[in-house]
Amino acid sequence: YEAEYKKDLQALNIRTEGTLFPRATEYIQEQIDLVRTLEQKGYTYKTSDGIYFDTSKFSHYADFAKLDVKGMQEGARVATNDEKKNATDFALWKFSPSNEKRDMEWKSPWGIGFPGWHIECSAMSIAKFGEHIDIHTGGVDLIFPHHENEIAQSECATGMQFVKYWMHNEHLMVDGKKMSKSLGNFYTLRDLIDKGIDPLAFRYWLYTGHYRT
Secondary structure (H helix, E strand, O other), X not given: OHHHHHHHHHHOOOOOOOOXXXXXXXXXXXXXXXXXXXXXXXXXXXXXXXXXXXXXXXXXXXXXXXXXHHHOOOOOOOOOOOOOOOOOOEXXXXXXXXXXXXXXXXXXXXXXXXXXXXXXXXXXXXXXXXXXEEEEEEEHHHHHHHHHHHHHHHHHHHOOOOEEEEEEEOOOXXXXXXXXXXOOOOOOHHHHHHOOOOHHHHHHHHHOOOOOO
């Protein structure tokens, strides 16, 4: 996937000199260290399946995504965990099941397990760019819970504003519907090339619309 991605960048004439391509698996220790920092500052608690971030301890939680936290129902996005204190609490470190060995798991102060979905991004960003960055991008579907949780864990760990400017792009539309694998209307750059569309023409076409539309 990484090789194909870089081929697409080249076909689109997107320059990558000086670009970093960190892998989450290369920053496991940094992720563990970040969870330990949050633990030491009193933002975490332990359940039977992992270490969780207590969102009630971060007063600005829900501000970024303009959430109605009280009206939220647990289980809409992920499996319900009755041990969670709040519906919005999220896993920082998950324990490996005792009856199986996962393909990817590591030793930690809390036992054998693996990082939660969000902690890797904060850990790699802090390791490469420091505790504050100016611009963070992503799709609108990442505003919640991913970016909301990135902000919470990063700012609670460092005491600093995590990001100054957020830029979220809207979904791509195909035949009036959101492009997705589940709908079968998903196209790769190679698919477009096979249809006779020049990659640079496709890039120019993307520029004709605002990134948030």
